[in-house]
């Protein structure tokens with residue numbers, strides 16, 4: 066009997082093995098729960114591909130953009146609102162990865178490991194989500210883009226609230242033209258599932274001169290005393306950086322006003338590869354940003370294999386540099402905010418059906434992108450651009466500061482016309498909003514992007530200005 | 532003097548028995564709440580059926596405890612509490628998913644309890660056990676042989692005997708599990724004659740071989756595991772056991788090589804998400820809905836896994852997770868560990884090695900089957916489709932489980948004698 070009970074100890078080992086297996090199983094459940102529960106086969110949460118268990122999605126004013134009624138996902142009554150807010154709200158199939166219906170699907174259902182889908186069962190739907198954007202402003206911006214593709218983003222550079230995010234082309238989610246999208250040969254729906262503001266990457270063109278200028282202010286002590294000669298191009302090592310005009314001999318501020326490529330190629334060469342790279346790194350190039358659950362496309366700046374000629378081109382925003390529009394908005398926002406970057410946010414608040422707040426937006430500071438003195442000098446320069454070159458009459462009453470860009474795109478990027486950019490902000494104290502506009506193949510920044518920016522900023526003034 | 536001292540040691544080994552009236556009351560409340568949830572959800576449309584099933588089951592529990600606890604004044608009831616708790620969960624699942632099969636399952640449960648009591652009586656006398664062992668072995672082999680010849684194939688395994696037009700379907704391999712433990716423990720009672728050991732090895736080999744031919748690999752594995760446990764407890768020869776396991780492993784690999792259809796049954800292993808609408812359909816649903824229930828469950832009738840094919844049998848663990856919650860589901864699994872620990876603790880004080888080996892084999896068989904079910908269906912181990920003891924719907928397996936716990940119950944001397952007498956003597 067004694068030997069037997071000694072042998073029985075092996076069963077303790079088996080029992081211990083079983084308990085260890087249970088531990089592994091529990092860990093597997095715990096660590097995969099969010100992923101598994103959010104599968105479209107989960108009929109607690111989905112009907113087909115539609116996330117029926119989500120609560121309502123509202124805009125800044127409380128206007129309902131999407132809600133579940135009797136197990137059916139319904140969207141805003143107004144076709145224009147549905148179209149303009151498509152990319153922030155997202156589709157039900159999850160093609161638009163940064164739309165909150167996809168990026169915040171877990172928060173929208175209120176699913177968590179402890180309670181499972183209990184609240185969805187109890188209330189018939191999950192949590193409500195309020196966006197930071199204003200739907201009417203989005204409609205204005207979407208219309209302002211006209212027939213062109215592109216994006217407009219506006220945020221409060223002091224608080225981080227994104228009040229306007231649109232991406233074009235879009236479609237009416239209530240009448241999705243699936244056939245047209247799938248059989249699109251004209252390019253009308255090119256990149257329709259991408260929110261260009263969060264996920265787009267564009268050649269920055271002359272908007273990058275803001276960054277070259279910042280590097281010059283930090284690294285060249287006599288930059289304001291220097292004079293640059295422009296004969297329509299600037300030769301480097303047998304090649305040349307071409308300018309869009311022939312500007313003669315001009316100073317630093319004037320060179321930025323008229324966006325002289327010859328001058329900025331010379332400035333880039335003076336600043337040098339190392340300093341320019343250091344400046345872009347400080348501004349968050351080659352860095353992954355996430356705004357809540359939304360990942361931004363990563364802006365790229367790389368001079369590791371650049372020749373002197375390439376450095377000249379990089380200084381005027383060509384070469385291999387690519388910028389994400391939201392990232393660009395953060396950079397100009399930081400200039401307006403005395404060098405301190407503020408992280409933009411898209412989700413104002415998430416509340417449960419019994420009124421508990423799950424998430425509330427709060428102002429999050431990013432990096433100190435510029436020193437206070439550099440930011441102050443850049444503020445003067447950007448103001449000077451509008452005052453002395455674009456003209457305040459094109460931004461009536463807004464006291465805008467900014468810079469346009471006309472980004473040449475290689476044929477593989479598609480289209481012959483350059484991308485038109487405008488980035489800037491109002492310097493009025495009651496209107497702390499910064500804007501970025503990109504019009505794909507829209508032509509000149511000044512001729513195409515400024516009218517769009519003005520139209521939307523006037524609407525911002527009507528909404529928030531005093 | 533010496534015997535007195537020994538007795539005293541034994542008496543001390545019996546820890547104070549749990550206060551069964553408290554636990555019985557708690558369990559009854561739990562089962563009444565299950566009934567109430569089914570009533571509110573309306574998953575069982577017939578109120579008569581609902582109240583009859585729970586009424587009869589709860590009454591059976593109380594009658595059992597009244598007779599054995601108050602009239603016969605037995606004191607230790609841990610094993611019955613576990614069995615009644617698990618059976619109650621299984622009965623709840625069947626009643627709410629298959630309203631028309633609730634009575635059948637209730638009858639199976641009552642028959643299981645009768646099997647339990649009859650088994651306890653049979654086991655009380657070792658002479659009777661020795662007398663019965665050869666007939667039981669022959670009957671077991673006959674049952675498997677007949678199944679192999681006239682059995683029906685359900686879900687890829689030819690292990691069913693269907694009588695009438697599906698009015699009664701029996702799974703002989705379940706009932707043979709009880710016989711397997713019985714014969715194993717009884718044959719080895721009067722050892723160490725090589726002849727009895729050889730006979731048992733032949734018997735085990737025949738059983739496992741026939742299960743293989745039926746393509747019931749899960750059950751074959753359970754039999755093999757039980758055989759190893761019994762052989763080791765008896766011989767303590769770890770080298771031989773190791774050799775047998777290696778041989779079995781090689782044999783298994785050989786079968787996978789020469790019979791590719793066997794391997795095909797396991798092709799989704801660790802890839803269930805890739806086959807989520809094919810071979811991994813049931814497992815993927817199980818994983819999704821298990822985590823949907825959260826720690827506390829969605830309540831009886833609120834789950835979605837119940838609408839997946841064979842949920843109450845193959846996916847019983849997932850149904851418990853989703854509707855009862857992960858806490859109760861893991862508690863259920865831990866009770867199987869408790870049965871093994873109980874058997875080990877009492878094996879020292881058992882009346883003879885027969886009782887020790889029978890209890891250890893039966894409890895580790897249940898634990899092993901629970902492991903195959905849970906880890907298989909959650910894709911941590913290859914899925915063999917075995918049921919979760921006590922919880923999965925099925926009459927044969929219900930009777931088998933009650934039969935097996937009788938072995939565990941029998942190890943405790945208090946099963947046959949009054950506690951106060953043991954203490955006094």
Ligand SMILES: [Zn+2]
Pocket residue numbers: 295296297308309310311312313324325326327328
């Ligand atoms: Zn020039």
